[in-house]
Amino acid sequence: MKRLLASIHDVSPRFEGEVDRLLDRLAPHVGQRLAMLVVPDHWNAAPITPAFTRRLRAWADAGIEMFVHGWSHLDDSAHRGAAALKAKHMTAGEGEFLGLDHTEALARMRRGKALVEEATGRAAAGFIAPAWLYSDDARRALGDAGFVLAEDHAKVWRPDTGRVVARGPVITWASRSHPRQLSSLAASALLRRLLQPSETVRIAVHPGDVRVPQLLDSIDRTFAAFRRHVPARYADLLAPPAARASSTD
Template sequence: MFATAYPTAMSTRMLLASIHDVGPRSESAFDALQARFAELGVERPALLVVPDHWGEAPIRPGTRFATRLRSLAEEGHEIFLHGWYHRDTGTHSGVANFKAKHMTAGEGEFLGLGAIEAERRIREGRALLEDIIGRAVTGFVAPAWLYGEGAHAALRATGIALAEDHWRVWNPVTGAVLAKSPVITWASRTRMRRWSSLAVAAAARAVPLPKVMRLAVHPGDATSPELLASISATLASMLKTHRPARYAELQP
């Protein structure tokens, strides 16, 4: 296999594309999103995997889905642990309460967890996925990109080497910020959120972009032709100046 030759300017400008909420319950949406990425030139987006989505879709070793997940990792997809349940059952106050109400629909699982419980879920989730894929996970991304103090402490304790939120990618062990950029994503939950995400994506297609850009899609996006069209237009636009890249390339 020969590496793709990019112009020098583009070779230093990276696009990190990812599919979130990967699991047995979202497999058909995953297929549609992956096919759309591949059509536009992103053949191996990062996959953010939920071990047991909302407690209703456990990934079990030896199942057909587990076998497929291992094949995807072997093909070169980076695998991230993406919470455990992807469901927030905690109570919040202050700023955390605002985030829980307005930045997600009850899915900020790691926003209110204490350090002990957050560490348990990260350790058990990582062990499950690494047993299935036969290699280390690339990192951890909290559902809805929301982290509480307990989550940050757990990431340090477990030695997770890469995490991301809405605005940055960093190494939780060293604290080093590996990239600073917004993540372009879409929302399908309400008309207002759809409109807002479409507007942000359109703006991203019209302005100069940072050296490292991130683009993330979710299963719900596959249900909306309007969102899919925006995803395709945004991805195609970004690929004019940024090459598809791997999160691992950010590590020094």
């Protein structure tokens, strides 16, 4: 069985309307078999409200997986070398965990995990850093925080053992500038072809996507291209390899 893992990033009261639109857009393709990446306090200006907590609980009760997506999604670190290049070119000041040391990364992870788990009444599905960017210390902190899954742009892995449970690039889109829109449209078109043989395909959408009709059309085409991949849960990746193989027989 080939799996399709869908996710909505930046789930926050700040983007509640956009999240609703994305849910409606993805429903014909995956129903509610998807993941949400929850930002506890987006840019330190949009904390989770009681009303939004009730929505998170309802979505989780419906079977949507809830990941912790940083704490603020805001990069407040000073960077040098390769990290500075990543911070400048791979995200617009939102790689929150790219420059954090172990102590600070662990503290933010634990706070986010506690908030999401209290809101939903169940264990967090895992942790995914904003912009998929981690410092080495942040990667080490994942296991200490007790997360069972983590993801970057190239893979999904178990922080407790380091075992990689899925490989391959995430198909995603960039909306913040016209050149980035064009490059993400080209990349998604290419990946729709290249990833057809993959056992696990990941597709991630963001609130900004709803403001660009061309991106929405590309999202629809991408999901349609993987209609032979079955919408699945990230938790399915936690099964031992032999068990996963037997489930495809």
